[in-house]
Amino acid sequence: xxxxxxxxxxxxxxxxxxxxxxxxxxxxxxxxxxxxxxxxxxxxxxxxxxxxxxxxxxxxxxxxxxxxxxxxxxxxxxxxxxxxxxxxxxxxxxxxxxxxxxxxxxxxxxxxxxxxxxxxxxxxxxxxxxxxxxxxxxxxxxxxxxxxxxxxxxxxxxxxxxxxxxxxxxxxxxxxxxxxxxxxxxxxxxxxxxxxxxxxxxxxxxxxxxxxxxxxxxxxxxxxxxx
Ligand SMILES: Nc1ncnc2c1ncn2[C@@H]1O[C@H](COP(=O)(O)OP(=O)(O)OP(=O)(O)O)[C@@H](O)[C@H]1O
Numbered sequence: 001x002x003x004x005x006x007x008x009x010x011x012x013x014x015x016x017x018x019x020x021x022x023x024x025x026x027x028x029x030x031x032x033x034x035x036x037x038x039x040x041x042x043x044x045x046x047x048x049x050x051x052x053x054x055x056x057x058x059x060x061x062x063x064x065x066x067x068x069x070x071x072x073x074x075x076x077x078x079x080x081x082x083x084x085x086x087x088x089x090x091x092x093x094x095x096x097x098x099x100x101x102x103x104x105x106x107x108x109x110x111x112x113x114x115x116x117x118x119x120x121x122x123x124x125x126x127x128x129x130x131x132x133x134x135x136x137x138x139x140x141x142x143x144x145x146x147x148x149x150x151x152x153x154x155x156x157x158x159x160x161x162x163x164x165x166x167x168x169x170x171x172x173x174x175x176x177x178x179x180x181x182x183x184x185x186x187x188x189x190x191x192x193x194x195x196x197x198x199x200x201x202x203x204x205x206x207x208x209x210x211x212x213x214x215x216x217x218x219x220x221x222x223x224x225x226x227x
Contacts, residue, residue: 003070005088005166005198006032006055008223012063013050024050026221027064032166035196037189039209041226042218048202049170051218055200056091056168057081069165086115090159090197092169092188096151098143104130104154105139108161115162122161129157133187149180156188160195167192167199174204181205 013025024047032038040048053059054066057073066073068084076084085091098107108126113119130139133153143151152173159167172188173181185208192199201212209215215226 002034003067004031004033005069006030006200007067008051008055008064009067010064011051011054011061011066012221013047013054013059014062023221025054025061025218028218028221028223030200030216030223032198032200034165034198035193036214037192037199037201037212039212039215039226040200040202040218041204041206041209041215042202044204046218047221048218052091052168052170052200052202055166056089057085058091086111087162088165090162090164090167092152092156092159092167092172094171094174096143096155098151098155098158100143103140103142104135104146104150107143107154108158111158111161117162125161126157129160130154132191133157133184149176149184152176152184153187156184160191160197163195165197167197167201169199169201171202171204173208182208185211 008028008030011025011028015022015024028051042048054061068088073081105126108129109122112122112125127139130136133156135150135153138146138150143154156172173184176184189211203209216223217226
């Protein structure tokens with residue numbers, strides 16, 4: 001039987017501050033099966049971003065382990081972690097984090113070049129993703145000349161550029177108006193479902209959460225089933 005794309009096992013994370021230690025995650029367990037789309041809905045400050053950063057190998061836990069396709073991240077070299085982040089995981093941030101000095105297309109081409117894809121193939125993939133998200137004709141616009149919704153679509157396309165098997169999204173449409181957020185989200189879910197990508201999506205929007213396969217929450221530093 002194949003390993004699940006993502007498994008968090010008893011993951012702990014504490015932040016140190018002047019006042020002492022803040023235990024944010026205290027033994028969080030979560031498994032994403034292949035193609036499963038899970039909503040993470042929890043109040044502000046409970047640790048959603050922290051959990052996504054650990055799952056995306058952007059940070060290391062203080063306890064427990066993150067398994068990516070069965071590989072314990074804690075046992076991997078920094079190079080191996082970087083390769084997993086580039087090839088296996090797509091990350092969509094709340095604020096797009098696009099490179100302002102590059103065009104929309106180049107923002108999607110660059111991660112593919114880093115993964116060893118040839119420039120021509122990378123450009124074709126970038127164009128087809130931009131078309132998929134309704135951005136044909138915007139290829140050569142820098143992010144600063146795109147609307148918020150368009151920028152976030154480019155960020156989603158960038159996250160999908162290397163055909164990740166895991167997509168992590170932190171309030172991907174949190175800074176968009178309701179109508180735009182709804183449309184962008186719909187496109188994201190449709191694409192992820194079509195490709196069989198496992199996704200963990202933090203959102204404050206219960207309507208959007210209900211469209212996913214399962215909803216989980218964070219309570220006292222642990223994952224719990226919602227509602
Ligand atoms: N680098 C850090 N150093 C110290 N404390 C931090 C750090 N990052 C997060 N925290 C604290 O950890 C807690 C969890 O933060 P986190 O950003 O994971 O919550 P969240 O659920 O994503 O919140 P929101 O929904 O508001 O984005 C918060 O109390 C936050 O202040």
